[in-house]
Amino acid sequence: NAGVMQNPRHLVRRRGQEARLRCSPMKGHSHVYWYRQLPEEGLKFMVYLQKENIIDESGMPKERFSAEFPKEGPSILRIQQVVRGDSAAYFCASSQQRGSNQPQHFGDGTRLSIL
């Protein structure tokens, strides 16, 4: 499967635990975007990364949230000390090149539920 791969598909955490969401971009893509989606809402931009660099994190909360895209391996979105309000679907998208004229291809998302 050459598409964007996200895992896990579903993740359940208790308040205060950590959540790690993984995203492997499409083959040949080196640009990764993370979006959050609440029920019946649109996708909200969180962070844009290129290999080993955070390009734009303007949509990411300053506390508890972090993202990385190492030279080897998938991109990781990490949420520490989760709270009920973090429950959402988190989508990752990738593009081949930089810029808003590039199509972004989405993964199936991770549904995060906080108990």
Place this chain on the structure above:
Amino acid sequence: QQPVQSPQAVILREGEDAVINCSSSKALYSVHWYRQKHGEAPVFLMILLKGGEQKGHDKISASFNEKKQQSSLYLTASQLSYSGTYFCGTSDYGGSQGNLIFGKGTKLSVKP
């Protein structure tokens, strides 16, 4: 600023046409259109760039009016498979890095 999509929802019979609009209060560089079915990933449909271009694929086409800061998605002779929520994602001038601002979506239901 989040773009405004209209209508919020539309119900069609197979074979009918629909238009979905996406308006922004800011000058736009590009408009992306996606379709998402429940519980699935958004699927890329097309990108329109400044210059008022139109694009089309099969029975789905779109236009982008840069001056009006508006894009419209046209679905003709709708099929059952067209059902889903349609999102527009926009980027403005101002050195956008590629991240998109999405509207709240238009839910399209096509009935037999």
